[in-house]
Amino acid sequence: MKHGFRKAFLTLYLPYDEAMESEVYAVIDIKSFYASCECAARGLDPFSTPLVVADKSRSVNSIVMSATPYLKARYRIPNVCRIQDLPDIEEMIYATPRMSYYVEMSANIVSLFLDFVAEEDLHVYSIDESFLRLTPYLKMNECDAFGFVKKIQEAIKARFGLIATAGLGPNMFLAKACLDNEGKKKPPYRAYWGYEDVQTKLWKVAPITKIWGIAHGIGSHLHRIGIRSMEALAKASPALIEKEFGVVGLDLQLLANGIDHTDITHKYVPKETSFSQGQVLMRDYMPAEAALVLKEIVDELCIRLRAANAQTKVVSLFVGYSSTGGGGGLHHQCALNVAADDNDILNDLVQQLYARYIEPRPIRNLVVSFGKLSCYDAPRQQSIFEREEELQERRCLRLAMDKISERFGRNAILRASALLKHSTIIDRHGLIGGHRA
Numbered sequence: 121m122k123h124g125f126r127k128a129f130l131t132l133y134l135p136y137d138e139a140m141e142s143e144v145y146a147v148i149d150i151k152s153f154y155a156s157c158e159c160a161a162r163g164l165d166p167f168s169t170p171l172v173v174a175d176k177s178r179s180v181n182s183i184v185m186s187a188t189p190y191l192k193a194r195y196r197i198p199n200v201c202r203i204q205d206l207p208d209i210e211e212m213i214y215a216t217p218r219m220s221y222y223v224e225m226s227a228n229i230v231s232l233f234l235d236f237v238a239e240e241d242l243h244v245y246s247i248d249e250s251f252l253r254l255t256p257y258l259k260m261n262e263c264d265a266f267g268f269v270k271k272i273q274e275a276i277k278a279r280f281g282l283i284a285t286a287g288l289g290p291n292m293f294l295a296k297a298c299l300d301n302e303g304k305k306k307p308p309y310r311a312y313w314g315y316e317d318v319q320t321k322l323w324k325v326a327p328i329t330k331i332w333g334i335a336h337g338i339g340s341h342l343h344r345i346g347i348r349s350m351e352a353l354a355k356a357s358p359a360l361i362e363k364e365f366g367v368v369g370l371d372l373q374l375l376a377n378g379i380d381h382t383d384i385t386h387k388y389v390p391k392e393t394s395f396s397q398g399q400v401l402m403r404d405y406m407p408a409e410a411a412l413v414l415k416e417i418v419d420e421l422c423i424r425l426r427a428a429n430a431q432t433k434v435v436s437l438f439v440g441y442s443s444t445g446g447g448g449g450l451h452h453q454c455a456l457n458v459a460a461d462d463n464d465i466l467n468d469l470v471q472q473l474y475a476r477y478i479e480p481r482p483i484r485n486l487v488v489s490f491g492k493l494s495c496y497d498a499p500r501q502q503s504i505f506e507r508e509e510e511l512q513e514r515r516c517l518r519l520a521m522d523k524i525s526e527r528f529g530r531n532a533i534l535r536a537s538a539l540l541k542h543s544t545i546i547d548r549h550g551l552i553g554g555h556r557a
Contacts, residue, residue: 144254144265145295151283153248154186158215160281171213180204240385285309293380296332318378323351350376398487404442409542410483416545417488422463431459432490437473440485
């Protein structure tokens, strides 16, 4: 947010620019994407078919990735549930997740979007949702925004057999709020929220956490200071909001007034990135068993580091305990004196963190993160504990192993411990995003 604009906002003045009204954005989402893809592959209608995307062979605790609109409407199946939570329906179809197929379908849909808009006017938000700036294309197509989006929806239906839903608005935030609270709800699955709809529609959305960008943590904080609606957030004292949330709070207050100056053509490049990887274990693991899984996670992250020619200086560890052991978890991090991408160094550090803080309770979730990344080729301090020649020899060996895995598959070179029954690495190499490829 520009300083001048922020100063104006703090005086309760919301600047208006006529160009803001002339802009039109759309966010397009594929209804029940994974389940609809499976229905399309089988020639089934997702609005009359009881189908879920879930791997029934793994466990009744397996996550249901997606359910058809039929199941959501008739049985009120939530967006997040497990197989054991599903209704007992004799005709239920369990589709084993096929992530490579869904990724391919998503890529094809994005390619279709590029038949309608230029790359700079497209932002892919997730595997099934994208933002499009429509403004430059309406005049040349001799149609309004609704007509243009209708053409896109019809093209998706004709080419892929999928139902696309859309929210439209003068900025990306209002378009997204419109999609989530109106566009998805009923045919023709497209709606528009303009600035004139802020008070009558945006302010009426309840609870406040149904608004994109307001997670439960922020919602709880707002609730504690007496703000329980978008209207209350929009009208709250900017001084109070800044005191409680900082500049981020003022950004939220702008959104509550329907103001969003995000430019889709300005692609965000983070100043500092991190690599993370985690696993939700399919059964309760005891600490000794989970230690092996942690080692496998670190090995995978080190491969990613070297592929990016990066090194890390901060290691973070999260462990989530099973509900059978009381739930909860731990989170700790540790800084390295010298940045590294070496498996042995980083594994030793993670195992030390783990041994220091772990409790003798069953475990269900593990996450390791590498932060404060820097380029490996950048000048760096040398270690006083290991000879640089030995580190370089190990790195050359690791790079050679990485190339073998890249060429012949990720199971081409593994630790011998991968053959132990509580290892997960061989099985996970057949997954995409934690699900079957």
